[in-house]
Amino acid sequence: MAARKGSEASNASKANISKDDLLTYYRDMLLIRRFEEKAGQLYGMGLIGGFCHLYIGQEAVVVGLEAAAEDGDKRITSYRDHGHMLACGMDPKGVMAELTGREGGLSKGKGGSMHMFSKEKHFYGGHGIVGAQVPLGAGLAFADKYNENGRVTFTYFGDGAANQGQVYETFNMAALWKLPVIFVIENNQYAMGTAQKRSTSTPDLYTRGEAFGIPGEIVDGMDVLAVKAAGEKAVAHCRAGDGPYILEVKTYRYRGHSMSDPAKYRTREEVQKMREERDAIEHVRELLLAGKHATEDELKAIDKEIKAVVNESAEFAKESPEPALSELWTDIYADDAAQA
Amino acid sequence: MATEILMPALSPTMEEGTLAKWLKNEGDTVAAGDIIAEIETDKATMEFEAVDEGILGKILVPAGTAGVKVNTPIAVLVEEGESADDVKPASPKADAPAPAAPVSAVEEAPHPVKAADTTPDWPEGTEMKSMTVREALREAMAEEMRGDASVYLMGEEVGEYQGAYKISQGLLDEFGAKRVIDTPITEHGFAGIAVGSAFGGLRPIVEFMTFNFAMQAIDQIINSAAKTLYMSGGQMGCPIVFRGPNGAAARVAAQHSQDYAAWYAQIPGLKVVMPYSAADAKGLLKSAIRDPNPVIFLENEILYGRSFDVPVLDDFTIPFGKAKIWREGTDVTLVSFGIGMAHTLEAADKLAEQGISAEVIDLRTLRPIDYDTVLTSVMKTNRCVTVEEGWPVGSIGNHLSAVIMERAFDYLDAPVINCTGKDVPMPYAANLEKLALITSDEVVDAVKKVTYR
Known part of the structure; x- marks a missing residue:
């Protein structure tokens, strides 16, 4: 067991990264960013209501880890979930229409931004209570271990959730029972408006498993290749039957906690510096251009293509009708039993 | 094509705001992500970013204007060589659905009283045997575990200790440690793990040593188990039974003596069972384990040792909703x-x-x-x-x-x-x-x- 800082894996994997892989990551990250920008726009127009937490800035985390996942692996996350859904292949139209609360949404308009699911893509939500998805994710891994199917579960949570008690109850049982679960701490450094240093006694969240014997490492979450490499290592650990693994992925959200957050707890310069110097999409774009894997024109074509997908999702989300009023009374019980 | 920039909604409750300040002037080039204005909402002063690129052709609402309604055009964005007069109205209202006619949230009223279901719980003449509630509960679990490999029991002291109240006595021997799982004392955590495993296709029975301790886990019971089917539009069910003694035992005082019947009965998405007799304990627990929904099964320590006649039948269940x-x-x-x-x-x-x-x-x-x-x-x-x-x-x-x-x-x-x-x-x-x-x-x-x- 070793909690350690590691990035050598990333450098090693860069050497043999293929053009196709790089283009896939570029495309997947760009889809998330453009989708989220569009969601922000629709929110501004009043078409999306309530809470809406954008993933802009954190794209490399989920895209890198999805690159390390295999078919049948599961994922579960918090309310900042749009990126996770797009990265595991859920239909952008269905996601956007759920944001607008329409019949064509993945939850038929009844879940909203924070509550979406896909059995087909093994995406288990979308959970609105901070930290609640952590035991749930370990439970998915428990089912996989019970069924002896070799699957792993990516359980995402933030630096804020990392202070919830149920996280440590879960660490204990996951280690005790050697559950195949990867705890991905997306450390974007702010729990809503509280900077990590104001909320957390020790800054290194990847060491939080040490007391339970869970290995952990810190990962550069603005580098999709580093994330993928760390993900592969964690997946191998879990699949080998060695129990849980912690990845603290250092990332940054460019937008506020939710749409209504003015983000006065950090400076504009801090955000600007991350955007200019560490942007994950720019990073891959530079790798593609420097490696002569793509030309500016080819990347422009991809941008256009992604924009079209996102616009199509927005059109669908506007045109899909609101759910039928009878939907108020359905899906409360699986057997549609009479109401109590 | 010239497009209108509309007053944005920047909080869940914002209907109008103050256009505090323009950060771009007419004629300035604007890139997507540039902050073009500061807007005061009902909660805070927000920076407003451009979502498209272009030139700020015309400012329609001057800085300092208060009470600007959401979706009012506040500026016009043009492309090179265009005039702000070529504007295409963005008019999101046209995209918004027409408000539905108000409807009553009452399902249908008034409900006529239907004839009560008076069919007997078992055929007349069925052989009966005397059994305690404790034995009945144990039989129900054992029978269902024999019949369905995805059913497992989890809780504090359910295995090696044979159950704090001996309900699970013998189950570890018959089904092994894979299916009769001793947990640490960590209700919030193991309730969440059990709910997750139900999402993952298993059918857990969670024993709380008493329901008083389930208060530690009530967020997982209500927010995760009871609501997910609805929130997922019917995709993600949660077949799980939470069971254990509920209510007052004897001389254990305030923190260990509470009846949760009314608490759980309030929650749509849960089913709630509270048996009295051994026959009902057995028949209802078997139904609960087979039910595709989360079921709260409230037992009583004082009743565990009481004996009742239970029908001797291979597969005896009692349906929910039948008094x-x-x-x-x-x-x-x-x-x-x-x-x-x-x-x-x-x-x-x-x-x-x-x-x-x-x-x-x-x-x-x-x-x-x-x-x-x-x-x-x-x-x-x-x-x-x-x-x-x-x-x-x-x-x-x-x-x-x-x-x-x-x-x-x-x-x-x-x-x-x-x-x-x-x-x-x-x-x-x-x-x-x-x-x-x-x-x-x-x-x-x-x-x-x-x-x-």
Whole structure:
């Protein structure tokens, strides 16, 4: 067991990264960013209501880890979930229409931004209570271990959730029972408006498993290749039957906690510096251009293509009708039993 | 093409705001992500970013304007060489759905009272054997675990210790440690893990050593188990049973003596069962384990050791939502469930001695509730007393009273009385504890009031 800082894996994997892989990551990250920008726009127009937490800035985390996942692996996350859904292949139209609360949404308009699911893509939500998805994710891994199917579960949570008690109850049982679960701490450094240093006694969240014997490492979450490499290592650990693994992925959200957050707890310069110097999409774009894997024109074509997908999702989300009023009374019980 | 920039909604409750400041001037080039203005919402001053690139052709709402309605055009964005007059209205209102005609949230009203389901729970002449509630619960779990490999039992001391109340005695030997799982003392955590495993296709039975400890886990029970099917538009069900002793035991004081019946019965998405007899404990627990929904199964420590006749049948289940009439009567309807039934049946005996004929109904399940059996009975007796161990405010009895008033008002010859536990935390002292709990004498007194005797 070793909690350690590691990035050598990333450098090693860069050497043999293929053009196709790089283009896939570029495309997947760009889809998330453009989708989220569009969601922000629709929110501004009043078409999306309530809470809406954008993933802009954190794209490399989920895209890198999805690159390390295999078919049948599961994922579960918090309310900042749009990126996770797009990265595991859920239909952008269905996601956007759920944001607008329409019949064509993945939850038929009844879940909203924070509550979406896909059995087909093994995406288990979308959970609105901070930290609640952590035991749930370990439970998915428990089912996989019970069924002896070799699957792993990516359980995402933030630096804020990392202070919830149920996280440590879960660490204990996951280690005790050697559950195949990867705890991905997306450390974007702010729990809503509280900077990590104001909320957390020790800054290194990847060491939080040490007391339970869970290995952990810190990962550069603005580098999709580093994330993928760390993900592969964690997946191998879990699949080998060695129990849980912690990845603290250092990332940054460019937008506020939710749409209504003015983000006065950090400076504009801090955000600007991350955007200019560490942007994950720019990073891959530079790798593609420097490696002569793509030309500016080819990347422009991809941008256009992604924009079209996102616009199509927005059109669908506007045109899909609101759910039928009878939907108020359905899906409360699986057997549609009479109401109590 | 020139496009209008609209006043954005920047909080869930914002309807209008103040355009505090323009950070770009007419003629400036704007890139997507550039901050173009500062807008004061009802909560904060927000920076407003451009979502498209272009040139700020014309500012329509000057800085400092207050009360700008959401979606009012505030500026025009043009491309090189365009005029701001070529504007294409963005008019999002056209995209918004027409407001639906207001509808009543009431499902359908009023509900006619249907004939109560009076089919017997088992065929007449079925062989019976005497069994404790404890044995009945154990048999139910063992039978269902034999029949379905995805059913497992998890909880504190359920395995090697053989159950804190010996309900799971012998199950570890028969099913092994994979399916009878001792947990650490960590209710919030293991309840969440069990719910996650149900999402993942298993059918967990979670034993809480007592339901008092389930308060540590109630977020997972309600927010994760009960609501996910709805929030997922029907995709993600949660077949799980949370079971264990509920209510007062004896002399364990306030933190270990609480009846959660009314708490859980309030939650749409949960089913709630509270058996009295051994036959019901067995038949209902088997139904609970097979149910595709989360089920709260409230047992009682004092009842564990009581014996009842249980039918000897290969596969015996009791459906949810079907009350049991324990005793037919004509003068008053007594409605109870769980250990309340013990006091109620005792009261009915005392009343019979005094010439009052009480009909005694055991609800058995609190969600769904068999209203038809209760209402049919009240329409016959014209009087009703409810009996439960829980607190008076927001009790099951309160709810039944409201339903009876709404649906059988004209049949009532007296107000419905709710007999409940007293409105105090459970005291330790033997005499005070006795006073806090419901007694059969209190039920008798209530019946005398509603029958004006």
